[in-house]
Amino acid sequence: MAHPLTDKITQQLAQQQATGLLRQRKLLGFGTDTNVINVDFSHNDYLGLASSVELAQALYQGALTYGVGSKASPLVSGYGAAHQLLEQKLCDITGHQACMLFCSGFSANSALMKTLFTSTDVVIADKLVHASIIDGIVDSGAKLVRYLHNDIDSAAHLLAKHPNNVLITESVFSMDGDSAPIKALSALCQQHNSWLIVDDAHGFGVVDLHGCAAITAKQADIQVVTFGKALGCQGAAILASQDIIDFLVANARHYIYSTALSPANAYLAFSAIEFIEKSPHLPSQLNGNIALFRRLSTEAGIKLTASQTAIQPIIIGDNSLTMAVAESLALKGFKVGAIRSPTVPAGRARLRITLNAQHTPAQINQLVAQLALLLTDLSIENQ
Missing domain, CATH: 3.90.1150.10 (Aspartate Aminotransferase, domain 1)
Structure with a gap:
């Protein structure tokens, strides 16, 4: 007799295959x-940094200097000099007070949403935000309301209806490639005493890191950046005020119970930022x-x-x-x-x-x- 889970797996794979929606490696x-x-x-x-000789050498040097593996979670013994070096660099670039590192952008977004929000919160998000944001909000139990994509009037309407909350957008949207009106959204959030969270995965590092097009702490209360896009390596970070980061460090289950980002990879991301600054x-x-x-x-x-x-x-x-x-x-x-x-x-x-x-x-x-x-x-x- 087949197990019920086996039947479910077989049926779903067959349906996905028939509709052309089966994902395969x-x-x-x-x-x-x-x-x-x-x-x-x-x-x-x-x-084009993922295959660069310069970053390959940086990874090698990072492994020799700081080690290949973190060995433990950041709250045990997995937080070292390479992680601190990268976090400080990211704060210097963006103007945020503090930073914490994750192994991927998906885990950073998921941990942020699940830790920050509860069932008493209302979260306002662009219609096209990433799946990691949606999953995290759903898991948190918060009420999710979504404004029309990149529509300032729609966002303003929801902020007026739900003030003192949080609005979430991406800087560059991963499937459409268009950019969010960050300046206008930031002004709206300030008007309605709401935080602005920006998923900056596809924007960070592509423009001048210190230029006017870069997202900074003056615009976003919380900023998520990833290293697997423009930096050509692996990992992610949440940037925010010291109080917010202290709260996340103490309460984010993913951060507490996961082995920290490899110190070699942390040094690699630091080196990638420096390489971009010089290029x-x-x-x-x-x-x-x-x-x-x-x-x-x-x-x-x-x-x-x-x-x-x-x-x-x-x-x-x-x-x-x-x-x-x-x-x-x-x-x-x-x-x-x-x-x-x-x-x-x-x-x-x-x-x-x-x-x-x-x-x-x-x-x-x-x-x-x-x-x-x-x-x-x-x-x-x-x-």
Whole structure:
């Protein structure tokens, strides 16, 4: 007799397979066409640091100096000099008083929401905030109300209805690539005595770390940054006032009961920040590549969204057609993301193309040319 859980697993996998929504791991691989450069347009390594020699050397040096593993949770013996060095660097950049490190952005967001909120709280969030934020709020028992995406009037209405609470947004939205109106949202929150929490995962490090476009403590009461995007490594941090961080350190179960971020990785993230500070050409190269992709796509008749960031979605709508285009591009040597529901709303499946500073003009030209051919051949009218 089959176990009930076995039946549930079998049925759900079959249903996901039939609807084209089955998620599976795949080793990175490309096509066999030797006339095309094999290149990845799917990852979040926006500045191309994940494979850099300089950061490989920094990881090696960090391991030699501070050790490979943390050995314990931060509250036991897992908090060392490398962690403190990185936290201080992040505070210096953003102006926040204090910082705490996590092994991933998902765990940081989840821990923040579950620890900060209870059933007595109302949390106002952008309609398109990340799954880690939603899951954490749901687990906390707080009431979640959501305003229309990047809509200041909608946010103002909810803040007026629920003052003295918290509003949450991303800085750059991971699936649409558009940027939140942080300055306006910050002003609204101050007007209604509410905190602003910004998930800065896809924004941090891409712009000038000390520039006017960077998120700081003057705008966000709490800021979450990740190291797996522009920094090209691993981990995340929550930045806030000393009181907030002290509260989270004392009460966040994920932080209390998890082995701390590797000291080698903490030193690597610190080194990545310093490398970016000394390499202002990298964001400039990225911006140049974004502009080139958008110009070539427009000339080829490919309809784009308004995104001006490294994340360039091409909305196809149908799940199967989206997968077909992505698979055809892979055969030609180009890996792009194929994003389907429930990650995005039904009927809004898209190719998620991400540019980075290391892409060459030739690679971008070839991608656009192949994409234009496929969209025409499959008679897809992207919307």
